[in-house]
Every structure is written in structure tokens, then in C-alpha cells.
Amino acid sequence: MNQDIFVIIEHLRGQVADISFVMLAAARGLAQWSGGKVIAVLLGHNADGLSGNLNCDQVLYLDHPLLADFTSDAYQKVLFGLIGEKQPRAVLFGHTTIGADVASILSARLDLPMISSGRTFASDGKFTCQICGGKIMAEGELPGSTVLVTMVPGGYKPEQGQSAQNPQVLSLPAPILEDLKVVLKQYIEPEVADIDISREPLLISVGRGIQTQDNISIAEELAEALGGVVSASRPVIDQGWLPTSRLVGKSGKAVKPKVYLAVGISGAPEHVEAITGSETIIAINTDINAPIFNLAKYGTTADLFDLVPVLTQKIRDAK
Amino acid sequence: MKTTTIDELDVEALNLSGGPTVSRMFLPETSEKATLISGTEAEIADRLIEIFKELGVL
Ligand SMILES: Cc1cc2nc3c(=O)[nH]c(=O)nc-3n(C[C@H](O)[C@H](O)[C@H](O)COP(=O)(O)OP(=O)(O)OC[C@H]3O[C@@H](n4cnc5c(N)ncnc54)[C@H](O)[C@@H]3O)c2cc1C
Numbered sequence: 001m002n003q004d005i006f007v008i009i010e011h012l013r014g015q016v017a018d019i020s021f022v023m024l025a026a027a028r029g030l031a032q033w034s035g036g037k038v039i040a041v042l043l044g045h046n047a048d049g050l051s052g053n054l055n056c057d058q059v060l061y062l063d064h065p066l067l068a069d070f071t072s073d074a075y076q077k078v079l080f081g082l083i084g085e086k087q088p089r090a091v092l093f094g095h096t097t098i099g100a101d102v103a104s105i106l107s108a109r110l111d112l113p114m115i116s117s118g119r120t121f122a123s124d125g126k127f128t129c130q131i132c133g134g135k136i137m138a139e140g141e142l143p144g145s146t147v148l149v150t151m152v153p154g155g156y157k158p159e160q161g162q163s164a165q166n167p168q169v170l171s172l173p174a175p176i177l178e179d180l181k182v183v184l185k186q187y188i189e190p191e192v193a194d195i196d197i198s199r200e201p202l203l204i205s206v207g208r209g210i211q212t213q214d215n216i217s218i219a220e221e222l223a224e225a226l227g228g229v230v231s232a233s234r235p236v237i238d239q240g241w242l243p244t245s246r247l248v249g250k251s252g253k254a255v256k257p258k259v260y261l262a263v264g265i266s267g268a269p270e271h272v273e274a275i276t277g278s279e280t281i282i283a284i285n286t287d288i289n290a291p292i293f294n295l296a297k298y299g300t301t302a303d304l305f306d307l308v309p310v311l312t313q314k315i316r317d318a319k
Numbered sequence: 320m321k322t323t324t325i326d327e328l329d330v331e332a333l334n335l336s337g338g339p340t341v342s343r344m345f346l347p348e349t350s351e352k353a354t355l356i357s358g359t360e361a362e363i364a365d366r367l368i369e370i371f372k373e374l375g376v377l
Contacts, residue, residue: 113338127339130347140341147339202376226377259376280374282367283353289346298370299353300363311364315377318368 001087001146003036008079008102009054010094011042012070013187016050018276019094021161023151024055026121027092028160031057033125034089040167043067043078048169055163064174069184072101074177079106081175087146092118095150095269097250103148114148115140117269120155128155133268134291152269153276154295194245195229201258202228203278205248206236207271209264209285209304213241218308219263225315231255233265249274264304267292284308 005027010017020040027038037057042050044061045068051059060082066074079102083091091106093099095117107114117130119137128139130152197203204223210216216230223230230246237247248255250270256277263284265271272295275281283296284304293299300307356366371377 115339126342131344134347137345137347138341139343139345140339143337143339145337226371228376259371259374280370282370291347293353293355294347296353298356298367300356300367302360302363307360307363310360311367314361314364314368315371 001089003031003034004039004086004088005031005034005036006060006083006086006088006091007038007040007056008091008093008099009040009042009050010096010098011044011047011050014047014050016054017094017096018158019096019099019151019153019273021055021158022153022156022276023092023094024161025156025158026118026151027090028055029123030090030121030125033121033123036089039088041079041082043075043174048171051169052166053162053164054167055161056167059167059169061169061171062174063171064177066177066180066183067174069187070098071180071182071184072098072105073180073182075102076105076109077177077180078174080109082172083112083146084110089146090142091146091148093148093150094273095152096273099150103150107148110146112146112148113143114150115142116150118149118151130269130291133266134272134294135266135289153272154291158276194243196253197229197231197246197248198253198255200229200231200255202226202261203231203248203255203257203259204228204261204263205231205233205265205275206242206263207233207265208235210236210241211264213239215305216241218305218312222261222308222312222315225312225319228259228261233268233271262292262296263308265292266290267295 007023007027009020031038040054040056040059042061093103120128206219219230231248232242254274258279260278260281281296283292283299
């Protein structure tokens with residue numbers, strides 16, 4: 001085993017995902033502890049240009065037409081060989097659909113331990129990770145062998161994982177990718193229904209704290225007064241209280257508004273991964289321990305049913 | 320009629336070696352980043368309106 005920290009770079013349609021930069025920032029601290037290098041692992045096709053602003057010591061780039069888009073099958077095959085051969089100290093994946101899929105299978109196939117929902121690494125190599133959707137944190141020691149970690153956002157800023165200097169890129173031959181069980185044939189853009197929340201500059205997002213469909217009007221009135229749009233966490237959409245086009249999160253859309261006002265949303269990893277691109281997050285949540293406060297710039301523990309109508313009225317009065 | 324049988328295993332029978340060790344569990348430290356706004360609903364609303372203005376959305 002060597003002491004390097006591998007970061008599996010996630011990218012979609014020509015853009016590096018923010019979680020990749022978060023992981024590079026996390027890897028830097030971990031590499032200082034282990035004494036190894038930060039190595040970004042980039043899989044793709046004609047994608048070496050994506051390595052430009054990765055803050056790392058080296059990029060290992062594997063190019064293959066079948067790596068142009070993510071499929072679990074192809075990623076597993078490539079990473080199985082690479083991790084098995086190089087035996088880095090740790091491999092960081094995003095705690096995302098892609099990362100959770102590949103890391104868990106590789107953990108089983110390579111018989112390597114895995115830590116899920118990792119958040120930070122301390123200078124003594126200790127990790128913290130989230131359990132119960134971020135309601136509880138666990139701290140512990142990394143096992144002695146190569147360890148796989150899926151990382152949630154929130155512990156580091158994406159900018160910490162970016163650099164203006166181009167890193168050294170080492171191209172490695174991709175293994176022969178034959179007999180793949182899954183091949184991506186076509187990328188279908190989700191239909192933009194009534195509103196494309198990923199382009200809205202001001203989102204009033206409601207979560208389970210809103211309690212009933214009738215109460216959605218409280219958020220709609222605030223959105224109207226502010227000139228914003230109502231979006232929601234998954235429980236609200238699953239209840240059918242708002243259309244699927246308004247879903248923020250892993251199963252919905254990633255958003256990057258100027259202001260994201262989270263109303264009665266706890267901040268579960270599947271939700272949070274899609275809001276880290278927001279310029280400013282403001283949270284209204286009665287639970288001071290809700291993970292959303294770890295990400296928000298401003299917050300209040302006022303009851304949404306008391307606060308939001310007053311806020312709406314004051315905004316109307318001020319106009 | 321239920322026919323499934325349930326096998327019981329001792330924890331010792333499972334090989335738990337080689338995994339991470341957890342030394343501490345705790346509630347998330349509150350507000351690592353969030354600046355908390357407190358006061359009456361009216362005071363909180365006033366501060367939020369100021370923030371919306373500072374951020375250029377109002
Ligand atoms: C594979 C997978 C995909 C998923 N995809 C998504 C996704 O795309 N998007 C998504 O959002 N979730 C997704 N989830 C679900 C996710 O794990 C959470 O369950 C969900 O985000 C929780 O939504 P919430 O924060 O609204 O509800 P909760 O976690 O129940 O939080 C409600 C919050 O409201 C607060 N609250 C209650 N009453 C009040 C009040 N009166 N005033 C103020 N605050 C109040 C509470 O303190 C609490 O923090 C996914 C899960 C899985 C497993």
C-alpha cells in the first residue's frame with residue numbers, strides 16, 4: 001500500500017461536479033497526515049481538459065469511448081484494476097448516486113473497508129462522518145488498509161479544491177472494456193415543465209416541516225412577495241403537493257440560486273448535494289441541530305408558521 | 320402460513336475485523352457557519368428583509 005489519496009473526479013456533460021472539489025480539499029489534509037500525494041482520478045473520453053483547475057499533485061487520466069458517460073459497469077471495471085494495482089491509502093468518492101454505487105461494489109469486490117457519508121479529516125487522520133442522514137456524527141480512526149470513503153458536502157468549500165495552476169496529467173491506458181452489461185445509449189434531458197428551478201435566482205424551498213398541502217400557500221405567498229419560486233424537498237413532492245419539476249436533490253435538480261431559503265428542511269445529504277451551488281443559503285428550522293445549519297449562511301430557529309406570514313406581510317408593506 | 324425460518328448468528332461469527340473504529344458519536348456541532356438570527360418574529364423578519372436587500376433580491 002502507498003500513502004497517496006485518490007479522488008475519483010465526478011463530472012457530467014463537460015462539467016466537474018462541485019463535490020469533486022470538496023473531495024480534493026479533504027484529500028489535501030488527509031495526504032498531509034499520510035505523507036502521500038493527492039491524486040485526482042479522471043475517467044472520460046476526450047475529457048483531459050477537465051483537469052485544468054483540479055487542486056492536486058497529479059491527475060491520472062483514463063480515456064475510453066465507453067467512459068464518455070458514467071456507467072457503473074465501466075467505472076467498476078476501470079477502478080477495480082486501478083485501486084487493486086496502486087493500493088492508495090484512501091480513495092474518496094462523492095456520496096452521490098455515482099459514488100455510492102461504485103464505492104460500495106468496489107468495497108465488496110476488493111474486500112476493502114468503506115466509510116459512508118464522510119465529512120472531514122483531522123490532522124491526525126481521524127475522520128468524521130454523518131449517520132442517520134446527518135442527525136448524528138461519528139468520529140473514528142481509519143482502518144490500516146486502503147479505505148474507500150464516500151464524501152458528503154459541507155466539510156470543505158469547493159474553492160479549496162480548485163487551483164489556477166494546471167496539475168501534471170499522466171495518461172494511463174484504460175483496460176479493455178468488453179462485455180459491459182450496461183452501455184449508455186442516449187442522454188435524455190429531463191423535461192422542463194412549468195418552471196426550471198435550476199435557473200431561478202430565488203428559491204423558497206419547503207420541506208416536511210410544512211406539514212400539509214394547504215400550508216404550501218404560506219410559502220407561495222412569500223415567494224410571490226419576494227419575486228421568487230417555490231421548490232421543495234422530496235417528502236413534499238412524494239406527497240404530490242408540488243410537481244416533480246420542483247424537486248431539489250439527488251432525485252431532482254441541482255440548483256444554484258442567489259438565495260436559497262430552506263423552510264422546514266432538515267438538510268439530508270440527498271438534498272444538500274444539490275444546493276451547494278447556491279450563493280447564500282438561509283434556513284428556517286426549529287431544530288437547532290438540523291444539519292441544514294451547517295451549510296446555511298444565516299439561520300433562525302423560529303417556527304415557520306409564526307415567522308413566514310409576518311415576513312410576507314412586512315415585505316408587502318415595504319413595497 | 321409463514322414458512323420462513325430465521326437463522327440466528329452470534330456477532331462473533333461475523334468477521335468485523337479490518338473496518339473503521341468509531342471512537343465517538345455526537346450531535347452535529349450547531350451552526351458551524353450559520354449566523355443565527357434571534358428575537359421576536361417581527362425582529363427576525365426585519366433582519367431577513369435587510370439580508371434580502373444586501374443580497375440584491377429585494
Ligand atoms: C436514494 C435517495 C434519493 C433521495 N433523493 C432526495 C432528493 O432528491 N431530494 C430530497 O430532498 N430528499 C431526497 N431523499 C430523501 C432524504 O434522505 C430526506 O429524507 C429528505 O430530504 C428529508 O426532507 P425534509 O428535510 O423536508 O424532511 P425532514 O428531514 O423530516 O425535516 C423536516 C425539518 O423541518 C423542521 N420543522 C418541523 N416543523 C417546523 C416548523 N414549524 N418550523 C420550522 N421548521 C420545522 C424539522 O426540525 C426538520 O428539520 C432521497 C433519499 C434517498 C434514499
